[in-house]
Amino acid sequence: MRLRALTRTGVAAALAVAALATGAVTTAVAPAAHAATGNLRITKVVVNGGKDIVLTTTAKKVTITATVSEDSALKEVWIDLENEVGDQLNFHAGGVATCTGTGTVKTCSRTVTLDPRGDLIHNGLAGPRNWKAYVQVEARDGDYKSGDYPSVGVRRATALIGDAGPEPVRKGAALTVTGRLTVANWNSNTWTGLAGQGVQLQYCKYPCTAYTTVKTVTSNSTGNLRASVTATADGYYRWKYTAPYWVAPSISVTDYVDVR
Known part of the structure; x- marks a missing residue:
């Protein structure tokens, strides 16, 4: 079974079905985005060190890093790698990020796995188009920021x-x-x-x-x-x-x- 053209709201259920069929482990879908509030800023997002992801026939781990500027502690940072056309979410992997740093600047990273042996990676996803990173940050003082950011391409x-x-x-x-x-x-x-x-x-x-x-x-x-x-x-x-x-x-x- 190969799943395609998933909407953001429906991807969790579809991924769960794929997990039952293949034994794969999937992550939950990020909460819906809200408008930015406060002085929190996402100043930089880098996928795979800025180099295209070259995928063979086996799994590859990819790190996504976001630089966050915020004057209070961070409550939660969510980072995804996605392939989306319009409102159709073809691929999704991510989850809660790990953050380091002191003062107002924090570096937050999440490693995701792309595996062509599963049902969600297929030849039609190859190339630079439609790939993006999604970052969502919530601070302890209530500040909030989320958005889509350019990603490198994924090549065969x-x-x-x-x-x-x-x-x-x-x-x-x-x-x-x-x-x-x-x-x-x-x-x-x-x-x-x-x-x-x-x-x-x-x-x-x-x-x-x-x-x-x-x-x-x-x-x-x-x-x-x-x-x-x-x-x-x-x-x-x-x-x-x-x-x-x-x-x-x-x-x-x-x-x-x-x-x-």
């Missing part, structure tokens, strides 16, 4: 392998470089070939100081790559995938070729 991880041959190769002869581009498939929880993607074949002459792109190859229906080049000198070959917004870039392990 990719992987590249490569091999060059024959080895060793005669100078001036043809050298064939093969490879394969795969991507984390959150729907099937497997790694599958990524088709129709431009991948750069790069070369670095020995002793290696900088790589240059010698060809760009489009991956076939199963993610396989193949290119032919002329062997000129000893050096290293690798594949490099720069990636669009919904998947993560990757680079293959280098393959050294002895040219004789």
Whole structure:
């Protein structure tokens, strides 16, 4: 069962159903937001250290940190990571945060888990759009503040392998470089070939100081790559995938070729 398009008011019940079906542990839904009151301020919110979340086929923990300015003690801070389109809440994870700091500035953090093995993470959630952090703060003196804050994107991880041959190769002869581009498939929880993607074949002459792109190859229906080049000198070959917004870039392990 894969749950989608959940409203904020209905997500708690839906997550409970998913938990019964999968054995997953879910968090409660944050209380409804209210208007800001008092001099409390949320001055900064950072998700995953400001870097996109790259998710494979296993669970990943992500920390969300909010900096709060308030002249009294904090009663409760709630932090969520959400994927929402309009009033449809597709993914939700979070809960009560832990806060540190003295004086008027406090740093509050909450770690959440994104797990594609559950029912709530699927390929349609990949990318930077619709992801946000929700922060709600209540102080002892009654001050209150809540709101949505920009989040980093969540990308599907990719992987590249490569091999060059024959080895060793005669100078001036043809050298064939093969490879394969795969991507984390959150729907099937497997790694599958990524088709129709431009991948750069790069070369670095020995002793290696900088790589240059010698060809760009489009991956076939199963993610396989193949290119032919002329062997000129000893050096290293690798594949490099720069990636669009919904998947993560990757680079293959280098393959050294002895040219004789």
